Amino acid sequence: MEQSMxxxxxxVHAPAxxxxxxxxxxxxxxxxxxxxxxxxxxxxxxxxxRIEVEESDLVEWQGGGPEDWPGLSEHDIE
Numbered sequence: 661m662e663q664s665m666x667x668x669x670x671x672v673h674a675p676a677x678x679x680x681x682x683x684x685x686x687x688x689x690x691x692x693x694x695x696x697x698x699x700x701x702x703x704x705x706x707x708x709x710r711i712e713v714e715e716s717d718l719v720e721w722q723g724g725g726p727e728d729w730p731g732l733s734e735h736d737i738e
Contacts, residue, residue, distance in 0.1 A: 667718060668685050668708060668711075668718060669685065669686065669718060669720065670683065670684070670685050670690075670703065670708070670711065670718055670719045670720065671683070671684045671685075671719075671720045671722060672693065672699055672719060672720070672721050672722065672726075673722050673723065674722045674723020674724065675723055675724065675728065675729065675730050675731060676731075677731075678694075678731045679694060679729050679730050679731010680692050680693065680694045680731065681693050681694075681699075681723075681729075683699055683702050683703075685706070685708075690702050690703070690705075690706055691705070694729065694731070695729060696713065696714070696726050696727075696729070699713050699719075699726070700713050713726065714726045
């Protein structure tokens with residue numbers, strides 16, 4: 661199966677203990693996000709801003725979706 665540069669595979673990893681999430685493309689770490697806006701900005705900086713972060717099949721969300729940032733919101737809920 662051939663993977664083209666036209667179709668990058670972005671992974672937003674499960675939240676770390678501080679709530680941050682690593683953003684990778686293949687073996688390359690693109691950045692560390694603490695909010696959905698950070699993911700958008702990280703992708704913009706590597707010229708992947710055409711990707712709809714929340715809806716694209718090119719973005720794999722591990723350990724929760726785009727609304728899951730436990731380090732930031734868990735304390736506010738309780």
